Amino acid sequence: MKTLDRYEKQVLSAFEAGKLKSTVTSEAALRRYREYARATLSKNKRGNIRLSTPDLSEIQARAAEEGIPYQTLIASVLHKFVAGRFAEKTSRLTTRASGRGKKRRAA
Numbered sequence: 001m002k003t004l005d006r007y008e009k010q011v012l013s014a015f016e017a018g019k020l021k022s023t024v025t026s027e028a029a030l031r032r033y034r035e036y037a038r039a040t041l042s043k044n045k046r047g048n049i050r051l052s053t054p055d056l057s058e059i060q061a062r063a064a065e066e067g068i069p070y071q072t073l074i075a076s077v078l079h080k081f082v083a084g085r086f087a088e089k090t091s092r093l094t095t096r097a098s099g100r101g102k103k104r105r106a107a
Helices: 004-016 029-042 055-067 070-082
Strands: none
Touching: 029 070, 055 070
């Protein structure tokens, strides 16, 4: 098992002392995070996918917005899509209008 660094030891001590409080504000959010955890733990196959740098950056930003690892977000989106439960919601982040950045013309 990996050795904990100083920050991880501080977090563990705070947890064990009961000093940490949940930031989950609703039962719906708690259910959503439990679903993310189940999806994360129930993997039995590995797949690789190539993404453009801008797409990966946006996925990572959206995952940070949700407070989850970006691989978990990708797995969740794919799972919801194949299960027919995928529904888009607007993000607080700005989205790229065309999907690709426009090249600048030389002056």
